[in-house]
Amino acid sequence: MTTANPQTNETVETIHEETVETNHDDHGHHEQPPKGIMRWILTTNHKDIGTLYLWFSLTMFFIGGAMAMVIRAELFEPGLQLVEPHFFNQMTTVHGLIMVFGAVMPAFTGLANWLVPMMIGAPDMALPRMNNWSFWILPFAFLILLSSLFMEGGGPDFGWTFYAPLSTKYSGDSTALFVFAIHIMGISSIMGAINVIVTIFNLRAPGMTWMKMPLFVWTWLVTAFLLIAVMPVLAGAVTMVLTDKFFGTSFFDAAGGGDPVMFQHIFWFFGHPEVYIMILPAFGIVSAIIPAFSRKKLFGYSSMVYAVASIAILSFVVWAHHMFTTGMPKVALLFFMYCTMLIAVPTGVKVFNWVATMWKGSLSFEPPMLFAVAFVVLFTIGGFSGLMLAMTPADFQYHDTYFVVAHFHYVLVTGAIFSIMAAAYYWLPKWTGHMYSMTLAKWHFWCSVISVNVLFFPMHFLGLAGMPRRIPDYNIQFANVNEIVSIGGFAFGLSQLLFLALVIKCCRGGEKAPAKPWDGAEGLEWEIPSPAPYHSFTTPPEVK
Amino acid sequence: MSTHEHYYVPAQSGWPIVGAIGLFLIAFGAGHYVAQIDTYGHGGWGIYVLLAGIATILYMITGWFRTVINESMTGLYSSQMDRSFRQGMSWFIFSEVMFFGAFFGALFFIRMFSVPWLGGEFHYTSTHEFLWPNFVAEWPLVKTPKGDTTQAMPWHGLPLYNTIILLVSSVTLHFAHVALEKGKRSALKAWLAATIVLGLCFLYLQAHEYIHAYTELGLTLESGVYGNTFFMLTGFHGLHVTIGTIFLITLFIRILKGHFSPDKHFAFQAGSWYWHFVDVVWLCLFVFVYVL
Numbered sequence: 146m147t148t149a150n151p152q153t154n155e156t157v158e159t160i161h162e163e164t165v166e167t168n169h170d171d172h173g174h175h176e177q178p179p180k181g182i183m184r185w186i187l188t189t190n191h192k193d194i195g196t197l198y199l200w201f202s203l204t205m206f207f208i209g210g211a212m213a214m215v216i217r218a219e220l221f222e223p224g225l226q227l228v229e230p231h232f233f234n235q236m237t238t239v240h241g242l243i244m245v246f247g248a249v250m251p252a253f254t255g256l257a258n259w260l261v262p263m264m265i266g267a268p269d270m271a272l273p274r275m276n277n278w279s280f281w282i283l284p285f286a287f288l289i290l291l292s293s294l295f296m297e298g299g300g301p302d303f304g305w306t307f308y309a310p311l312s313t314k315y316s317g318d319s320t321a322l323f324v325f326a327i328h329i330m331g332i333s334s335i336m337g338a339i340n341v342i343v344t345i346f347n348l349r350a351p352g353m354t355w356m357k358m359p360l361f362v363w364t365w366l367v368t369a370f371l372l373i374a375v376m377p378v379l380a381g382a383v384t385m386v387l388t389d390k391f392f393g394t395s396f397f398d399a400a401g402g403g404d405p406v407m408f409q410h411i412f413w414f415f416g417h418p419e420v421y422i423m424i425l426p427a428f429g430i431v432s433a434i435i436p437a438f439s440r441k442k443l444f445g446y447s448s449m450v451y452a453v454a455s456i457a458i459l460s461f462v463v464w465a466h467h468m469f470t471t472g473m474p475k476v477a478l479l480f481f482m483y484c485t486m487l488i489a490v491p492t493g494v495k496v497f498n499w500v501a502t503m504w505k506g507s508l509s510f511e512p513p514m515l516f517a518v519a520f521v522v523l524f525t526i527g528g529f530s531g532l533m534l535a536m537t538p539a540d541f542q543y544h545d546t547y548f549v550v551a552h553f554h555y556v557l558v559t560g561a562i563f564s565i566m567a568a569a570y571y572w573l574p575k576w577t578g579h580m581y582s583m584t585l586a587k588w589h590f591w592c593s594v595i596s597v598n599v600l601f602f603p604m605h606f607l608g609l610a611g612m613p614r615r616i617p618d619y620n621i622q623f624a625n626v627n628e629i630v631s632i633g634g635f636a637f638g639l640s641q642l643l644f645l646a647l648v649i650k651c652c653r654g655g656e657k658a659p660a661k662p663w664d665g666a667e668g669l670e671w672e673i674p675s676p677a678p679y680h681s682f683t684t685p686p687e688v689k
Numbered sequence: 690m691s692t693h694e695h696y697y698v699p700a701q702s703g704w705p706i707v708g709a710i711g712l713f714l715i716a717f718g719a720g721h722y723v724a725q726i727d728t729y730g731h732g733g734w735g736i737y738v739l740l741a742g743i744a745t746i747l748y749m750i751t752g753w754f755r756t757v758i759n760e761s762m763t764g765l766y767s768s769q770m771d772r773s774f775r776q777g778m779s780w781f782i783f784s785e786v787m788f789f790g791a792f793f794g795a796l797f798f799i800r801m802f803s804v805p806w807l808g809g810e811f812h813y814t815s816t817h818e819f820l821w822p823n824f825v826a827e828w829p830l831v832k833t834p835k836g837d838t839t840q841a842m843p844w845h846g847l848p849l850y851n852t853i854i855l856l857v858s859s860v861t862l863h864f865a866h867v868a869l870e871k872g873k874r875s876a877l878k879a880w881l882a883a884t885i886v887l888g889l890c891f892l893y894l895q896a897h898e899y900i901h902a903y904t905e906l907g908l909t910l911e912s913g914v915y916g917n918t919f920f921m922l923t924g925f926h927g928l929h930v931t932i933g934t935i936f937l938i939t940l941f942i943r944i945l946k947g948h949f950s951p952d953k954h955f956a957f958q959a960g961s962w963y964w965h966f967v968d969v970v971w972l973c974l975f976v977f978v979y980v981l
Contacts, residue, residue, distance in 0.1 A: 179701065187701035269698045271773040274753070278705035285713035289720065318724035325716035332712070335784050343776045347769060348696065377784045381791025388921070391723045393911035396795055399820065400835040402914035404803035411791060411798075474811070680698075 178679050186281070189273035191258045192677060194280050196576070198255025199569075201284060203645070205247030206562075208291075210638050212240040217634035219617050223624050233617035234302035235294060241305030245423070246330045247287050249557065252565045253426040254279075254337045257365045259576065261341060263670040263677060264359045266350025266686045271343040279336035286329035293319035293326075304615060306416070309397035309408040313389040324387040331376040338372035341365055350669070352688035356447060359668050363450050364429030367457045371418045371425075374461075379415040382408065406471055413464035421460045424556060425453055427524075427564030428495055431517045433668070434571050435499050438514035439506030440665040445498040452491035459488050469537045470544045478537045485535040489528070496525055511663070512586035516567035519594050520560060527555030530605065545615075548608025554601045559594075566593075566644065571666075573651055574658035578676030581651040585643060592640035599633030697765045704753040711749055714742025754939075761955075762948065771955050778959040782966050785929070789970055792925065796918045796977060800828055804914070807834055833913035840906040842919065844979035847898045851891050852975045855930075858887035859968040862937075866961050872951045874944070881941050884964070888934040895927050922974055929967045936960045 178184055178193065185197060215236050219227050228236070258276065262269055270276045294300035298317035301307065312320060345366045349358070358366075386408075388394040395401025397408045428449075436443040443449065465473060465481040473481075499521050508514070530552040534540050543549060566589075574580055603626045608614075612623045619627065661671040669688070673681050719742075722735025760766065766774075808826025809817030817824065821834040829841035842848070865880035902908040902919075910920045940960050943949065949957055 183701070186706050187703055189699050189702055268696045272777055273698050274702045274705055275777075277702065278708050281706055281709035282712050285709055286716070289713070289717055292717075293720075318728060319720075321723040322717070322720035325720045329712055329716055335781075339777050339780045339784075342780060343773050346776055347773050373780050373784045374787050377788035378791045378794075381788055381795075385792075385795065385921075387723070388910070388917070391727050394917040394921070395833070395913055396799075396917055399803070399807060401833045401837070401917070402804055402807065402830045403799060403917070404806070407795060407798045407803060411794060414794070 187277070189269070189277055190679060191262050191270045191273065191276065192576075192679065194270075194276050195255045195257075195259030197280050198251045198258060198283075201280070202248050202252035202255060202565075203648070205243050205251070205287065207641070207645070209240050209243035209248055210641065212236045212243070213634065214638050216240065217631040220619070220627050221631040222628070223619050223621050225618055228617070230617045231299060231302060234304075234615070235300045237615050238301045238304050238307075239290065239294065242290065242301070243287070244557070245305060245419070246327075246334075247283075249423045249561045249565070250334060251283060253365075253368070253423070253561075254334075254341075256361075256426065256430070256565070256568055256572075257337075257341050260572065260670060261344055261362055261365060262348070263673065263681055264362050264668055265345065265348060265353050266669050266682045266688065267344060267348035268680065268683050268685075270340050271348055272340050275336050276340050279333045279340065282329050283333050286326045286333065289322050289329070290326040293322040296322070306412060307383075307386060308412070309386060309389065309405045312386050313397055316390065320390050321387060324383045327383045328380055331380045334372050334376045338369035338376075342369040342373070345369075350682065350685035350688050356450070357688060359429070360432035360443070360446070360449055360453075361426065361429030364425040364432075364453050367453050368422050368425045371422050371457055371460065375415040375418040375422075378411065379419075382411045382415060385411070406468070409468045409471055410465065413467045414461075416467065417464040418457075418460040420556075421456055423561045424524075425456070427520065427561050428453060430564045430568045430571075431499060431520050432495075434513045434517040434567055435502050435521075437571075437663050437665040437667065438509055438511060438517070439503045440508075441502055441506040443498070444501035444504075445494070448494055449498055452494045455491040456488060459484060459491075463488065466535055466540075469540045482535060482537045486532065489532055492528055496521060496528075511570075512583065512590055513567045513571035513663075515587070515590045515594075516563050516570060519590070520563045520567060523555055523559030523563065523594075523597075527552060527560055530555065543608060545613055546608035547604045547612045547614055550614050551601050551604035551608060554604070558601065559597055563593075569644075569648070571663070572670070573648070574662045575670060575675050575677055577651050577655075578658055578674075579651050579655035580658050580662065581647050581655060585647045585650075589640060589643040589647060592643065593637060596633050596636035596640055600630055600637050601633070603630050603633075696767065697760070697770055699760070702753075702756070704749055704756065707745060708749040708753070711742050711745030714738050714745055716742075718742050758943070758948070758956075771953065774955045775958065778955075778962060782962060785966065789922075789925065789973075792918070792922050793973065793977065796922065799914045799918065804828065804830055828915070830913055830915040837911075837913055839908045839912035839916060841915070842898070842902060842906065842908060842979065844975070847894050847901070848975060848979045851894050851898075852971065854887050854891045854894070855968050855971050858884045858891070859965055861887065862961055862964050866957065869949060869954060869957060870951050878941070878944060881937065881944065885934060885937050885941060888930060888937065888964075891930055892927065892934065895923065895930075919978060922978055926967065926970055926974055929963075929970070933960070933964045933967050936963060 178190070179187075185193060188194060188197075215228060216233070219225075219233055258270065261267075290300070296317070296319045298319060300319050301312075301316070301323040303311035303316055307323070345358070345362055385394070385396040389397050389403075394403075396403045397405045399405070432443055432449060463481060463485045465477060466485045469478060469481075503518075510518070530548065534543055534549065534552055570581070570586055607623055607626050607630070610623065612619055658675040660674050662675070663671075669682075669686060670677070672686070718735050718738025718740070720735070722732050722739055725731070725733040725735050804826050805811065806813040806816055807821065807824055810826065824834045825832065831841055832838045861880050862884040865877050865884060868874075868876035868880055899920075908916050908919065910916055937960055940957055943956070
């Protein structure tokens with residue numbers, strides 16, 4: 146690679162000018178983190194805030210996971226055993242909301258907080274106080290959401306997609322709390338995204354040109370754009386639900402001239418880009434890990450960048466593939482079907498590039514690589530079932546069956562969550578300064594990867610055989626497969642306790658980690674010591 | 690602060706957690722208040738929590754902004770920091786555009802699809818026949834399918850005056866900005882004061898229009914999708930004008946105190962962007978809600 150001429154890039158030039166009079170002696174030369182709980186409440190440090198996001202996400206992962214255990218326990222046998230149908234509906238709804246807004250999204254924001262400034266050689270995030278605010282409103286939002294479960298009449302029970310009229314006519318009083326909780330989550334996401342996007346635009350080190358940025362930074366740049374574009378639309382959707390339910394409007398009520406189908410259009414205009422918000426950073430993580438453990442450069446860097454951008458653009462014109470059975474003119478069905486299938490092209494480019502990176506590499510299978518390889522294989526399975534669902538006539542059969550549940554759990558659990566696990570295993574030594582137990586990590590991986598397939602793979606067959614989703618009871622013919630699925634579910638849930646134990650152990654101590662524990666790893670974050678000093682790159686490094 | 694830090698990273702701050710608690714109180718209070726009204730016909734304790742939340746947020750906003758203004762006046766912010774603020778503000782306005790986009794999208798969907806479909810257009814004959822055979826698809830929708838009637842708000846009169854007022858206010862604010870950049874402080878004060886007065890006039894007339902709609906036209910938030918889209922769009926716009934006016938008043942006070950220089954005035958720039966954005970939203974409103 147050639148050295149970028151600082152004079153050709155305005156941003157670089159300014160940073161350069163501002164730093165000439167300082168000397169590069171001060172990595173973490175001054176303040177150590179303050180002590181006690183107030184460090185975490187008042188912090189403006191991107192690493193502290195990243196840590197907060199990650200712990201919050203892990204907590205939510207276990208709370209949402211506990212709800213999944215309730216769901217699988219109830220579905221272990223046909224008939225109603227453990228919970229009332231009304232409570233079952235609350236579990237499916239809140240499980241979905243928590244996993245989407247509480248586990249996956251905050252985990253990615255936490256990773257962005259920790260990594261983006263280190264990867265681009267920035268001193269911190271661009272707007273550090275707002276960074277604190279965007280984290281600390283999240284726990285309050287989930288406090289509100291979870292508290293609504295204990296209200297008279299129960300919490301939200303209309304599915305995480307809160308379709309009207311379920312959420313407007315047939316929902317409980319807690320709907321208002323649900324709406325305001327979503328508003329706060331949205332505000333948090335928008336502020337977090339603005340922070341990331343401004344950091345990437347404005348705080349890159351001299352020489353860190355666009356096409357030298359690590360793919361994790363690229364994918365987050367695109368994700369941040371998607372977040373700023375669609376979270377406000379979600380805010381609009383929940384606001385209309387609020388006024389329809391409590392203030393007598395009829396946006397989603399045909400008797401007043403509105404249309405319940407319009408709810409689905411507005412919701413999925415948010416919802417489909419949201420799907421990519423939850424997977425693009427995963428692409429970035431895997432694109433960092435696979436080259437490191439293949440000891441090769443990433444195959445097709447620039448095509449990866451263009452693929453991410455194309456996926457993001459396409460994500461705005463495919464929303465109605467979630468509503469093929471709802472009713473639409475035929476020309477709209479065809480348009481949304483073909484646009485959806487187009488997404489397979491850039492996604493295929495990415496999968497091809499990951500495989501090509503591994504081709505003839507000197508591979509080794511440390512825990513991050515295990516999860517990354519599992520990601521490539523299992524996410525691709527989720528992608529293929531997505532293609533099946535994209536075909537309108539076929540979707541008429543699959544819609545609202547367990548096939549859909551299988552599909553989106555493959556992309557979200559073995560896709561998004563596995564990539565987050567891979568990221569944790571890859572960067573934990575950098576965060577904590579300690580190596581973790583490789584044995585425990587490998588146990589966690591093999592238990593997870595086996596149980597997750599026992600859990601979700603048979604769901605495809607349940608769906609193809611016609612088992613509907615979101616029901617607490619089912620026909621006797623589905624009993625055997627559901628038992629297998631539930632056993633897989635319990636095993637997967639228990640396996641995650643290994644991860645919790647490993648992370649706690651790693652935070653508390655362990656073998657000292659070198660600055661670069663993986664010999665094939667590349668990037669600025671590996672050039673600073675482990676654990677990363679409280680303030681890294683107070684003077685920007687020169688990127689060659 | 691160490692002299693080594695060229696990109697200003699603020700020390701620990703208590704304002705964000707105050708803001709988080711404020712938002713929590715607002716959401717928790719409003720959520721319960723709305724449900725309590727729905728159940729009992731009157732509000733319970735929720736309103737007090739809501740008000741406490743609003744007070745907390747106001748306290749946070751004033752305190753946080755005071756901190757930022759002090760930091761800015763002591764010269765802690767580099768030109769790079771200034772760019773962060775500008776870019777942050779631009780993306781924030783983009784998010785606001787998308788928020789209004791959701792409601793404009795609803796308006797277009799209702800006008801292009803749901804109302805014509807209920808009237809039997811595009812092969813939806815049976816929808817029309819089986820649901821409300823007497824329904825007439827028209828816009829403004831003054832008679833809903835279930836039979837509620839209202840009157841449409843004409844575009845001439847108050848809405849037209851308000852359009853002129855906001856357009857002129859964008860021009861006066863631009864002149865204020867030019868005056869600031871040329872260092873003409875008294876012209877700056879005069880143009881900015883004129884903009885604030887125009888903003889207040891707009892709000893006064895809009896309040897007048899709402900009273901007219903509720904008391905004389907029978908046009909309320911509950912009068913079917915016409916009233917829904919009318920009040921939600923103009924209401925959220927009015928809220929933004931209110932915020933923008935408060936923003937401009939704050940800038941005016943700062944200018945009286947001698948803040949801002951011809952080449953460093955991010956806050957003024959941000960307020961001006963926000964005001965022009967609110968103006969553009971109104972133009973779309975005027976065309977699609979009132980005229981067409």
